[in-house]
Amino acid sequence: xxYIMKVRMSLDKGNEALRDPQFGHKMSxxxxxxxxxxxxxxxxxxxxxxxxxxNLNDASELPAVAEPFFLWLDADIEWIPVMKPEDLGKxxxxxxxxxxxxx
Numbered sequence: 001x002x003y004i005m006k007v008r009m010s011l012d013k014g015n016e017a018l019r020d021p022q023f024g025h026k027m028s029x030x031x032x033x034x035x036x037x038x039x040x041x042x043x044x045x046x047x048x049x050x051x052x053x054x055n056l057n058d059a060s061e062l063p064a065v066a067e068p069f070f071l072w073l074d075a076d077i078e079w080i081p082v083m084k085p086e087d088l089g090k091x092x093x094x095x096x097x098x099x100x101x102x103x
Contacts, residue, residue: 002037002087003079005052005065008044010074017073018048030072034065053082 009017017023031039031052038053054065062079069075083091 001057002053002055002082002084004082005050005054005069006044006078006080007050007052007069007073008076008078009048009050009069010076011047013072013074014048026072030068033068 017026020026034052034054036052036054040051042049042051056062056065066077069077
């Protein structure tokens with residue numbers, strides 16, 4: 001299942017991490033390790049953050065992906081499950097059944 005992982009870094013740990021000249025290399029290594037499909041860096045509620053797209057086969061993989069961000073950057077993480085257009089197409093019959101029953 002595809003997720004957007006919303007990562008909000010703590011100010012203190014983020015400052016500390018960015019002072020490390022190897023920060024970019026470490027972040028690239030981490031993104032490769034978690035097999036990120038895409039990563040976008042921005043601010044989240046006024047602090048450094050990232051939106052990282054990952055594809056996981058099982059919910060048991062969530063901790064392995066999240067823990068490095070918790071430990072390294074003292075990050076807050078939110079998981080947002082998402083669908084590609086073809087996934088939404090596959091959901092059509094279930095959506096139709098829900099509309100018929102509840103709509």
